[in-house]
Amino acid sequence: MKxxxxxxxxxxxxxxxxxxxxxxxxxxxxxxxxxxxxxxLANFAVLLALYLFGIKEAAIVDLLRIVLAALLFGSMFxxxxxxxxxxxxxxxxxxxxxxxxxxxVGVSIFGAVFHxxxxxxxxxIIMRSFGVLYYLPFTLVFCVLTGFINxxxxxxxxxxxxxxxxx
Amino acid sequence: xxxxxxxxxxxxxxxxxxxxxxxLLRETGDKVLIKIDGKVVDTISLxxxxxxxxxxxxxxxxxxxxxxxxxxxxxDCPGHDCVNKGFIKRxxxxxxxxxxxxxxxxxxxxxxxxxxVQ
Numbered sequence: 001m002k003x004x005x006x007x008x009x010x011x012x013x014x015x016x017x018x019x020x021x022x023x024x025x026x027x028x029x030x031x032x033x034x035x036x037x038x039x040x041l042a043n044f045a046v047l048l049a050l051y052l053f054g055i056k057e058a059a060i061v062d063l064l065r066i067v068l069a070a071l072l073f074g075s076m077f078x079x080x081x082x083x084x085x086x087x088x089x090x091x092x093x094x095x096x097x098x099x100x101x102x103x104x105v106g107v108s109i110f111g112a113v114f115h116x117x118x119x120x121x122x123x124x125i126i127m128r129s130f131g132v133l134y135y136l137p138f139t140l141v142f143c144v145l146t147g148f149i150n151x152x153x154x155x156x157x158x159x160x161x162x163x164x165x166x167x
Numbered sequence: 168x169x170x171x172x173x174x175x176x177x178x179x180x181x182x183x184x185x186x187x188x189x190x191l192l193r194e195t196g197d198k199v200l201i202k203i204d205g206k207v208v209d210t211i212s213l214x215x216x217x218x219x220x221x222x223x224x225x226x227x228x229x230x231x232x233x234x235x236x237x238x239x240x241x242x243d244c245p246g247h248d249c250v251n252k253g254f255i256k257r258x259x260x261x262x263x264x265x266x267x268x269x270x271x272x273x274x275x276x277x278x279x280x281x282x283x284v285q
Binding site: 075076102110113126131132134141144152155 | 168169171172175176179180183184186187190202204205245246259260261263265266268270272
């Protein structure tokens with residue numbers, strides 16, 4: 001029971017944390033002409049939830065973040081884009097994590113790459129044109145960087161927080 | 168970090184950095200291609216300075232050509248990502264307005280034919 005309460009409290013914290021990161025991202029000018037293209041800092045909170053609790057909890061944190069972010073400072077389009085990227089990213093992250101061949105850094109980079117791929121695929125479908133793919137290499141270079149930072153932070157916090165939760 | 172992480176980062180960067188640099192060094196194009204919903208609706212020379220308005224089913228975009236560069240200066244889409252993108256001038260660069268399904272891209276004259284055929 002006590003553990004369950006702790007879990008709910010932590011998940012609430014993660015959602016609010018992810019939301020703050022999402023908001024900070026909207027303040028950074030968009031270099032890439034795709035609505036919903038973000039650096040992906042919010043994925044840090046989602047990844048932490050994945051490591052501490054599991055895919056179900058991570059998906060809940062991510063979905064709540066996306067819905068709240070779209071309502072607060074996004075649009076219908078940013079919602080769809082975030083959703084297409086995030087669902088693919090979470091799936092890939094949990095699969096890669098299961099193989100146990102990568103640390104959170106690798107898992108995070110895989111997630112970031114597939115988050116972008118998901119968004120680009122949706123953009124190609126909506127535009128019925130491959131023109132948008134011109135920007136894929138740049139976005140992927142950026143996302144490797146943020147993926148690395150996210151993974152590194154999760155690596156640092158994961159064990160400490162796990163101790164706190166399982167106390 | 169595990170060894171695999173390092174390999175992953177190195178492999179991704181080895182592939183992407185040269186490709187990105189190649190893209191950035193592309194030569195400037197000379198034609199502007201306007202597509203709405205995947206269909207080419209207009210081709211304009213990059214030297215034809217002026218403002219061009221396009222009405223789509225979802226709203227309008229005003230495209231400006233100036234000094235061999237092109238940008239979207241006005242649109243009634245919600246995010247204004249197309250306007251914020253600013254000027255483009257290199258081959259294959261594009262400005263995309265997703266809400267309106269409008270794409271402004273740059274091609275060189277000899278490439279234009281291929282793109283229309285596609």
